[in-house]
Amino acid sequence: MATTFSEAKKxxxxxxxxxxxxxxxxxxxxxxxxxDNILSQDKFARIACEVTTTNGLVVVMxxxxxxxxxxxxxxxxxxxxxxxxxxxxxxxxxxxxxxxxSIQGQSQDISSGVSSSLEKRTRDTQTDDEIETLGAGDxxxxxxxxxxxxxxxxxxxxxxxxxxxKKLTELRKANILPYLRPDGKSQVTVxxxxxxxxxxxxxxxxTQHAPDVTQTQISKDLNxxxxxxxxxxxxxxxxxxIFINPSGRxxxxxxxxxxxxxxxxxxxxxxxxxxxxxxxxFSGKDPTKVDRTGAYGARYVAKHLVAAKIAESCEVQISYxxxxxxxxxxxxxxxxxxxxxxxxxxxxxxxxxxxxxxxxIKNLGLRNPIFQQTAAYGHFGRNDLNLPWESLDKVNVxxxxx
Numbered sequence: 454m455a456t457t458f459s460e461a462k463k464x465x466x467x468x469x470x471x472x473x474x475x476x477x478x479x480x481x482x483x484x485x486x487x488x489d490n491i492l493s494q495d496k497f498a499r500i501a502c503e504v505t506t507t508n509g510l511v512v513v514m515x516x517x518x519x520x521x522x523x524x525x526x527x528x529x530x531x532x533x534x535x536x537x538x539x540x541x542x543x544x545x546x547x548x549x550x551x552x553x554x555s556i557q558g559q560s561q562d563i564s565s566g567v568s569s570s571l572e573k574r575t576r577d578t579q580t581d582d583e584i585e586t587l588g589a590g591d592x593x594x595x596x597x598x599x600x601x602x603x604x605x606x607x608x609x610x611x612x613x614x615x616x617x618x619k620k621l622t623e624l625r626k627a628n629i630l631p632y633l634r635p636d637g638k639s640q641v642t643v644x645x646x647x648x649x650x651x652x653x654x655x656x657x658x659x660t661q662h663a664p665d666v667t668q669t670q671i672s673k674d675l676n677x678x679x680x681x682x683x684x685x686x687x688x689x690x691x692x693x694x695i696f697i698n699p700s701g702r703x704x705x706x707x708x709x710x711x712x713x714x715x716x717x718x719x720x721x722x723x724x725x726x727x728x729x730x731x732x733x734x735f736s737g738k739d740p741t742k743v744d745r746t747g748a749y750g751a752r753y754v755a756k757h758l759v760a761a762k763i764a765e766s767c768e769v770q771i772s773y774x775x776x777x778x779x780x781x782x783x784x785x786x787x788x789x790x791x792x793x794x795x796x797x798x799x800x801x802x803x804x805x806x807x808x809x810x811x812x813x814i815k816n817l818g819l820r821n822p823i824f825q826q827t828a829a830y831g832h833f834g835r836n837d838l839n840l841p842w843e844s845l846d847k848v849n850v851x852x853x854x855x
Contacts, residue, residue: 459648459789467642467655468610468725470618473536473829474544474635474661474706476713480504481722481828483511484715484737486532487525489822492739494521496820499559502737503715506708510551515737518559526552532825537625537635544636544661544707587811589773590741591733594782597751598728599759600766602650606756607834609650610643611725615830616683617641621660621675630674634661636706648788655694656680661706662698672697722832723748728768736828740819743773743810747780749842750813752833754806756843758785761851763798765790771808778809801854805847817841 458464471478483504491498498519505512511529533539533547540546599606617639625633640657643650658675675697716734720726733744740746751769758767764787772782785798802808807816814820818841826838835843 458645462646464645465642465654466608466610466645466727467640468608468614468720468727469638469640469657470611470614470721470725470830471639471718472618472622472635472637472660474538474622474637475718476506476544476636476708476711477715477717478713478721478829479506479533479536479538479545479708480713480715481718481736482536482825483513483529483532485825485828486528487513487523488737488739489825490523490528491517491519491521492820492824493822494523495519498739499741500737500739501559501742502556504737505712505714506545507712508709509545509549510553510708511545512553512555514555515557516559517556525554525556538707543634544705544709584807584809584811584815585778587741587809587814588776588778589743589747589810590775591743592773592775593733593744593747594731594770594772595733595743595747595751596723596729596731597748597753597755597769597771598724598767599752599755600727601759602766603834605834605836606759608643608724608727610641611721611727611831612834613641613653613684614639614721614725615834617656617658617679619830620679620683621658624678630678632663632666632671634663634706636661636703636710648790650688652690653684653688653693655696656684657696657699659698659700659703661703664704668698668701722827724833729770731770735832736824740814741810746810746813746817746819747771747773747808749817749819749832750806750808753817753842753844754802754808757805757845757847757851758787758798758801760845761848761855763787763791763793763801763851767791769802773810778811780808783808801851804854805850 484502487502488500500517502515513525529552530547538545538547603612621637624630637660642655644652644654715736719734735745738745751771755767755769766788768786770784771780774781
């Protein structure tokens with residue numbers, strides 16, 4: 454892909470986003486709301502909380518070990534209400550929906566390996582420093598990406614897709630377009646030329662709506678108040694295709710129309726498919742889970758390398774073994790955009806960044822209840838949030854090594 458992408462005169466790439474009222478995103482937000490609630494009381498809780506929702510029902514399940522008390526049904530109802538599912542007929546009703554909870558403690562086998570890393574178990578001298586003692590919560594590989602094609606160091610397609618969905622939600626919650634309902638999706642196709650964004654080839658915008666509004670009115674309003682507000686004029690031309698509610702009718706939405714599940718929008722959460730993905734989801738997982746912490750660390754590294762002008766685009770992969778603190782591998786792909794050798798880049802990473810789970814948790818403050826805000830509209834490139842893995846505090850450190 455790298456060669457084709459950078460050498461092609463015309464290359465189309467598509468990314469999508471969904472609103473916070475999408476069934477899968479409902480589940481992500483509930484999972485992270487429960488996570489934040491518990492972390493606010495017990496920073497060292499072990500949490501793996503997953504949610505599924507269907508017509509009139511929310512099921513919360515997983516493994517949680519904590520000293521805290523969490524009123525899970527109340528959190529579910531509060532989250533649904535904040536999203537906008539506050540009355541019957543919208544897709545699910547926060548006041549009357551059924552809620553089932555099936556939670557057990559974390560496996561002792563997993564807990565012992567995570568709490569006491571292989572490094573600690575095989576060392577002659579003992580330490581209580583969490584950086585040394587905390588093993589990875591599972592095996593797996595995590596990917597981080599950054600590019601200089603946008604101000605937030607993200608691919609253009611996923612950035613615009615998120616902004617379109619956020620605008621839909623803003624107009625709905627402000628009651629500017631009162632016929633809008635919580636469920637919705639966007640999709641943006643970017644035309645690249647020799648690896649650089651040139652124009653938008655296609656925009657798709659779908660929103661759930663009240664039954665008494667016409668398709669003509671929806672198209673007019675969303676074009677004027679969403680697309681024209683979000684998409685830069687220079688990216689649209691006479692050949693840009695725009696589809697607004699192309700199915701023609703979108704009254705039934707939310708869990709009434711589609712079953713939702715935590716962790717089913719992993720490309721929406723990350724880079725819109727522009728980078729590879731390790732396969733692990735984020736929401737509902739405490740920071741000992743490297744699916745989450747490792748992915749945040751990989752983004753932190755990749756963004757720094759691009760910001761320090763080591764590369765124009767950069768993909769970082771980190772892998773872990775369960776119960777082992779030190780990553781089993783770190784690899785970097787710069788897609789031919791760096792003048793530095795892979796050996797030089799790996800040396801910079803090893804000197805500047807400590808990617809052991811305990812170090813990432815400490816340095817990025819990941820035991821704080823900051824996760825629900827990431828459960829819709831992406832975990833990366835969020836200039837509207839003060840997320841620690843998006844900071845660029847080590848750019849000068851990297852530049853001083855060059």
